[in-house]
Amino acid sequence: MHGIHLISNGRLTEQHMQLVSEQIAQINYIHLREKTKTAKEILEMIDFLLEAGVPAERIIINDRVDVASIKKCCGVQLAYHSIPVADVKRSFPALRIGKSVHSLEEAITAEHNGADFLIYGHIFSSNSKPGLEPRGITALADVTKNVSIPVIAIGGITEQNMNQVQEVGASGVAIMSGVWDAEDPTEAIKCYRQVFDSRKEEQFE
Amino acid sequence: MHGIHLISNGRLTEQHMQLVSEQIAQINYIHLREKTKTAKEILEMIDFLLEAGVPAERIIINDRVDVASIKKCCGVQLAYHSIPVADVKRSFPALRIGKSVHSLEEAITAEHNGADFLIYGHIFSSNSKPGLEPRGITALADVTKNVSIPVIAIGGITEQNMNQVQEVGASGVAIMSGVWDAEDPTEAIKCYRQVFDSRKEEQFE
Numbered sequence: 342m343h344g345i346h347l348i349s350n351g352r353l354t355e356q357h358m359q360l361v362s363e364q365i366a367q368i369n370y371i372h373l374r375e376k377t378k379t380a381k382e383i384l385e386m387i388d389f390l391l392e393a394g395v396p397a398e399r400i401i402i403n404d405r406v407d408v409a410s411i412k413k414c415c416g417v418q419l420a421y422h423s424i425p426v427a428d429v430k431r432s433f434p435a436l437r438i439g440k441s442v443h444s445l446e447e448a449i450t451a452e453h454n455g456a457d458f459l460i461y462g463h464i465f466s467s468n469s470k471p472g473l474e475p476r477g478i479t480a481l482a483d484v485t486k487n488v489s490i491p492v493i494a495i496g497g498i499t500e501q502n503m504n505q506v507q508e509v510g511a512s513g514v515a516i517m518s519g520v521w522d523a524e525d526p527t528e529a530i531k532c533y534r535q536v537f538d539s540r541k542e543e544q545f546e
Numbered sequence: 547m548h549g550i551h552l553i554s555n556g557r558l559t560e561q562h563m564q565l566v567s568e569q570i571a572q573i574n575y576i577h578l579r580e581k582t583k584t585a586k587e588i589l590e591m592i593d594f595l596l597e598a599g600v601p602a603e604r605i606i607i608n609d610r611v612d613v614a615s616i617k618k619c620c621g622v623q624l625a626y627h628s629i630p631v632a633d634v635k636r637s638f639p640a641l642r643i644g645k646s647v648h649s650l651e652e653a654i655t656a657e658h659n660g661a662d663f664l665i666y667g668h669i670f671s672s673n674s675k676p677g678l679e680p681r682g683i684t685a686l687a688d689v690t691k692n693v694s695i696p697v698i699a700i701g702g703i704t705e706q707n708m709n710q711v712q713e714v715g716a717s718g719v720a721i722m723s724g725v726w727d728a729e730d731p732t733e734a735i736k737c738y739r740q741v742f743d744s745r746k747e748e749q750f751e
Contacts, residue, residue, distance in 0.1 A: 379627035380609065404585065407612035411633045422584035428616045 342437065342458040342491045343512040344369030345533055346401070350521045351375055358386065360526055362393030367534040369513065371395065372418055374403035387412045406433055418460065430455035439493075443476070445484055452488045459488065460515050463496020464506060468518040478505055485510030500536045507540045547642065547663040547696045548717040549574030550738055551606070555726045556580055563591065565731055567598030572739040574718065576600065577623055579608035592617045611638055623665065635660035644698075648681070650689050657693045664693065665720050668701020669711060673723045683710055690715030705741045712745045 402409035416437030491512035523529035607614035621642030696717035728734035
């Protein structure tokens with residue numbers, strides 16, 4: 342589950358989905374996180390992506406386990422208000438389970454309950470969470486050291502600070518406003534990819 | 547799926563759930579239709595009912611197929627905005643599928659797609675749908691004649707008009723405000739049961 346997770350911003354348009362399908366080689370996973378949309382609408386978005394050539398194993402659905410299961414998506418991203426990890430694990434063994442966590446304790450519990458990966462944040466201050474104190478790099482390092490499943494860092498990740506989260510053990514980054522609010526989202530995706538891979542190459546040198 | 551379906555009103559309290567568990571012998575199914583609640587909250591409501599002695603095979607969950615499946619509930623009630631009937635049928639064969647329909651055409655399609663029962667309405671004017679023209683008894687008769695799965699009538703069903711919907715072939719009635727807005731909900735449930743059964747006895751005489 343390593344790499345770049347692009348998270349939809351709740352207002353995903355056809356134009357955005359077209360962009361995702363064109364740039365799917367640059368990102369690793371697209372998360373449909375459209376909280377106000379109905380099950381029917383999310384299914385239609387998945388169909389759009391599949392028809393545009395996005396493989397189901399690259400699509401992660403926020404909260405709606407039933408929708409992810411029916412479309413044989415890669416997995417689900419569960420929040421505090423979602424079905425508990427252990428229940429999903431037992432009843433939907435084919436799905437990869439991501440859990441959104443905000444503390445070391447939550448991270449350890451989620452791993453214990455069977456989560457396949459974690460999204461932890463927010464790391465830096467971000468437009469998506471204005472006014473909330475970011476958790477910072479040291480807390481992220483503490484999480485990656487204490488769990489063995491992949492940790493994806495979220496919150497204010499830019500091309501400038503991405504390598505920092507990779508250095509402390511994050512397996513991936515979750516990007517929202519960094520792409521959707523960019524003047525040129527296509528260029529932003531390419532830039533994130535390049536910076537992400539540069540660190541990977543460094544590790545293998 | 548015949549009988550009395552009690553539908554929650556989106557504001558179900560612990561006191562209401564206590565009432566349901568005490569009166570479960572009087573009703574056939576309780577539908578949890580709590581549209582603004584999260585998956586976690588609905589799961590907690592189901593746990594409350596199960597612990598209070600309501601059997602899972604009497605509980606129907608609105609829209610959230612995943613929640614119904616995890617708790618091995620009787621089934622799901624699907625609306626226009628839900629996952630399509632055929633998808634649920636294929637992926638969740640253990641669940642009974644109710645579909646909410648508003649025309650003969652929708653009823654026939656839902657049966658064709660594998661629905662196990664229909665909720666059709668609204669039949670009479672009701673507090674839940676103020677200002678909307680009710681469909682009436684003749685339209686209900688048209689639906690029950692043209693499908694072979696059970697049709698549950700919804701909308702403004704009272705102790706006074708319940709036998710009318712049974713006479714034109716409705717297998718059951720769905721009640722919401724008739725119980726929740728009653729001065730004495732326990733008495734209302736008993737009264738609905740008595741009137742419903744009186745018609746059944748008539749049929750068997």
